[in-house]
Amino acid sequence: MKHARALFGFSLIELVVVLGLLAITLTLAPMGLSKLYEKSDLDAYTQKALNRLTQCAQQAKQEQRTLSVQTDSNDEHHCALPQQGNVTIVLSQTAPIFYSDGTSNGASIGLQSHQETVSIRLNKLSSRPTLESKVKSQ
Numbered sequence: 001m002k003h004a005r006a007l008f009g010f011s012l013i014e015l016v017v018v019l020g021l022l023a024i025t026l027t028l029a030p031m032g033l034s035k036l037y038e039k040s041d042l043d044a045y046t047q048k049a050l051n052r053l054t055q056c057a058q059q060a061k062q063e064q065r066t067l068s069v070q071t072d073s074n075d076e077h078h079c080a081l082p083q084q085g086n087v088t089i090v091l092s093q094t095a096p097i098f099y100s101d102g103t104s105n106g107a108s109i110g111l112q113s114h115q116e117t118v119s120i121r122l123n124k125l126s127s128r129p130t131l132e133s134k135v136k137s138q
Helices: 012-062
Strands: 067-070 078-080 088-091 108-112 116-122 129-136
Touching (some): 012 116
Antiparallel strands (some): 088 108, 108 116
16 A cells, blocks of 8 residues: 655655755854944944044134044043944044144044955045045955
């Protein structure tokens, strides 16, 4: 007598194949997600840095004094650009300076993560910070 095959359910082979594919997917997913989170962190911090530099320029003009940009400084003669997570701040050889007349020294600031580097340059005449370049690391 022949056994009738059930019309529902999965065979053991089908179950093993699906579990294998699931294991591969779960192994590769965190690598892609960590890169995505890192890029998101750099983009968010770049916007935060642009906003902070604009505030520093306005503060120098309003208070009629010169402010230089430093990282994590509480000194009244410096404008603090705080460190954040996996983003590294790289100041140029001359620190960015905002003058009381609304101008700046035109220095640049680099923001680096493991995957990308962003360069922000200050306009000498208007002190306006602009995103100069974005380079992906290899």
